[in-house]
Amino acid sequence: MTASNPAKPVKRSAYVPSLELVRDVRAGGVLAIARMISRAEAGYAEASEALAQIYKHTGKAHIVGITGVPGAGKSTLVSALIKAFASDGSKVGVVAVDPSSPFSGGAILGDRVRMNDAAESCQAFIRSMATRGHLGGLARSTLQAVDILDAAGYSPIIIETVGVGQDEVEVVTAAHTIVVLSAPGLGDDIQAIKAGILEIADIHAVSKCDKPEAAATISALKGMMALGTAKTDSAWNPPVLPVSSVSGERIGDLKDAIGRHWVHLRESGELADRQRGICKTRILGTARHLFQQKFNDEAGEVEKHIQAVVNRDMDPTVAARLLLGWDNEVRPR
């Protein structure tokens, strides 16, 4: 293959070998981080070795998931939190997978990095993931982006995601501390209960606390927890915190609660259990994605097997085992 291959144009001048990129990521180079996330997102084969290298240097960051139904005010809250953490000197990373997020504006192109006002003044790194065309790989590439920021020394790393859909839930449960944001008067408390995201909260935040309806939402959440739907396998009682992202009111309280939860996880020994659970979920999710990818990449091969099953030449189990690569030969008919 030459550089003039019309199918795969390669800009030699822009190409940085993967291991060089790993070194630059670890040194905190913003361009290297952006490039590496783009390669992970595109699923380039040469990225996998670099990601394996990156992964060795992860495990230091505090990963914070922020979720809630659309309209709850997640992006505004994230902007306020960036400023609050940065004022302590933290290097904040943000990975947004909310398609309704303003951070996601440039995500369709897949390789754009947007820094908003908060980010620019605070040296935060904000990345939004494209939510289209991912074929179930969204959770995988989002968590790879978190790995890259982790290896680059960012902490906390905030994952912003809308709390609906299997992929999104898989992403947010990979966080150490999960903040579920509810907005008063949206009727979203019921939606969130349905989606099962209220139960996973380590911290409940109620936005727009200057609105009179906020009190009702706060007491509804407290009532729900008294009913025992909250996590019970822990000495941690999820606090319910009113916030106002616009005025910045009480954002400090939320920041402190996030920090307290991180201390709790480490001191109680719960962090080890959570790490184990996160790794298990990531392995399973990755395996599912790899198989789905194989199914899409090898369409001709898959088609042959489908036709064989249609024709009753083999049964679905034999076809599945062959496509998984677990058997090499078709049994004699």
Add this chain to the structure above:
Amino acid sequence: MTASNPAKPVKRSAYVPSLELVRDVRAGGVLAIARMISRAEAGYAEASEALAQIYKHTGKAHIVGITGVPGAGKSTLVSALIKAFASDGSKVGVVAVDPSSPFSGGAILGDRVRMNDAAESCQAFIRSMATRGHLGGLARSTLQAVDILDAAGYSPIIIETVGVGQDEVEVVTAAHTIVVLSAPGLGDDIQAIKAGILEIADIHAVSKCDKPEAAATISALKGMMALGTAKTDSAWNPPVLPVSSVSGERIGDLKDAIGRHWVHLRESGELADRQRGICKTRILGTARHLFQQKFNDEAGEVEKHIQAVVNRDMDPTVAARLLLGWDNEVRPR
């Protein structure tokens, strides 16, 4: 391994070799059918060869899925349909995966076959699948039970399933003709829309048509279809049929509509597309199940990989590939 192995008691007297069982199934032996379904359900390794043999003799039956929210009256409708089809001389098979179904009474034991009044007088074969402990294999074993009845000469084969949950939807979309049952006044039209099962209907049935509220449900369904949420890739317009299973009223109309849809599929050529889609879904679902099963069966091996990922000795992609058996060695660190 001996017969006295306490972990796996084997009743030698009752054991019938798999290929003998296949022969007996094809001859229509009721006991052989029941045994073979139990073996498929238990996931015995020796069943897979027999199931592969069975599969060659499938593809003759008309598979009818009946779904609807709990309380819609599915089981009563199925009983009425058994009688209606049997009166034409059909050998009706039923596989119920609805945990609230009265047919499922004995399903927990996994090897019981219950024939109710309708079944006994009509020579129908009714089987309910255990819905617990299946770890995602419910769709697979249910469709294997359908295969067994198909090879034994049953047609139509009715799959009764509650239209909630991924497994259940996977099962019902493996039918040639999908009947969605709605009951007036249950508020279930909204529930069914949410669950996405109304769109998959080839035929809408509205139960309890003697109730005054039935008219509203019927016009709501017709209105929905006018809005274009119904299938549009077909010359088939899903009819909306009022039925009363208790009085038997208009059950004949539903039976005729099911038969007309079967004729339509064959004459329009749509049957081939549908068969292809069914086989594709079954292969993907089976592969997912096989991997999940491996994950459970090889707990020690999986645990080692999880720990390696926790320790940052390998990344989730490497672990997933190793567990999939797609790589044999860990890359040098």
